[in-house]
Amino acid sequence: MTKDIFIECHERIKPFIHNTPIIKSELIDKLVGAKIYFKCDNFQKMGAFKMRGATNAIMQLSNTEKRKGVVTHSSGNFAQALSLGAKSLNVPAYIVMPESAADVKKEAVKNYKGILFECKSTLKDREDKANEIVREKGACFIHPSNDLNVIIGQGTACKELLEKKTDLDFVFVPVGGGGLIAGSALAAKYFGKNCKVIGGEPFEVDDAYRSLKSGKIETNLSTNTIADGLKTQLGDINFPIIKKHVERIIRVTENEIILSLRLIWERLKIVCEPSCAVALAALIREKKDFRNKKIGIIISGGNVDLSKLPF
């Protein structure tokens, strides 16, 4: 891994992504006692940072591979990201989703011309279906977070942030499957000036926190959190990066997530997913450690079901 690989990735995907805005709130700064810059990837194409990694992974395929298409299993933002990324690049995208996924998510995939395959909802069913498509279509499987091209792509959000705010002391990101935090940690290493990356994670799905403690990948036994984007597990490609480059992971309660979500919606006037609020909640919980620091927070996505708000 070198800095150049990161720069090449960013140049490659630039025509297909937005360089999203950075916004501030005086009130939140005052509340935390620090200067906070929110990098708004809720305004990213298809509504989440996942567009970055999906696009990079597809673009790294050979022309022969591209003709045969890409496949993933996801019921969340990566399904939409791979569909839209593939559509922009004229590549077929086969998306495996559980039958039980919300209709609005299935429709979003179809709107982006993803070819939907439904299956039962266990991980094994999803993997079997994806493997079947790999065999039958010769399509290339792309994992939502445990793939180096995806990880580097996700890191471009943090790279853009550090290009505009060059002297950040810390960047806070939510931790789910580990792609965003691994990519951000690499971006901070290459493009920051002694900038450290800190993860926010719900107590309810604290596999990354426990994995950092034990030194090996731990699993979640339950996933009872409002931050639905963070239920996925770390992988063997992103975990070594996280172990080496992430400063610390801070766990937060469900109530802290909801309070931070409300703060973002009310003060920044933006719609974002509960997962994003986990990063701010982590900072607020341990704010005494970050007084007067310059801090970036990555707002990871904005695809929310407005019928299911916690307010």
Place this chain on the structure above:
Amino acid sequence: MTKDIFIECHERIKPFIHNTPIIKSELIDKLVGAKIYFKCDNFQKMGAFKMRGATNAIMQLSNTEKRKGVVTHSSGNFAQALSLGAKSLNVPAYIVMPESAADVKKEAVKNYKGILFECKSTLKDREDKANEIVREKGACFIHPSNDLNVIIGQGTACKELLEKKTDLDFVFVPVGGGGLIAGSALAAKYFGKNCKVIGGEPFEVDDAYRSLKSGKIETNLSTNTIADGLKTQLGDINFPIIKKHVERIIRVTENEIILSLRLIWERLKIVCEPSCAVALAALIREKKDFRNKKIGIIISGGNVDLSKLPF
């Protein structure tokens, strides 16, 4: 009224307001069949366009008047706008609010150093209290919408929009007290290239629609709308401007307002007030008349009670 007065107003208030961003949604463009530019004054200081007019009105006072302070009665955004505008200019602001107003609104005024006076909730009680303060403190009364300095200030949102998007065919704005639409109509006349201003108004409070029909100011007998910012009445200063310069007012149902509000939140990923959605709802209702046109929509404010969402 001349173009120069508008330009001077804008230069005067620029240090105290944000030039708010303009955003787009491909999906909403496709749905309407037009190119739509959303001018986001939900990101304005204190969260609404009212900051513009309040600041301009205060700055037009003499130093003697400024020392004695300003007074208004409002339970909405103008109370906060006058408080923050006055605070920035080191002027006392006396704000009359009904006792029944939400605590969060009273707190917001106090946070901006407004001096709160509570009264019973009839219009007569509010006016009596405001008049008493004018007499006792020598403070200057500033009306939230029926004041030429306020009207011109509000029009700077449309001016900024037309400076960035010079060839708009139409600008849609919500109609409440009439300050924003009167100011926008003047801005379109001075800074647009044959750009017409169209109002959106709920059927439930259609005083402006009926006033344009009859040629005289009509009143609302009930105010049963979710668009709580639009319950106020037209005045004798803004109505003549509206009569002369506004192309048309389109009325919308409560259900259309809620659907448009949802579309803005889901697709633009921004938090805005139901009032803002009235402008988009008006465009969607009559979209056949606006095919392939370039259209601006002013997102008027973002101060929402998240506990009372219609989703």
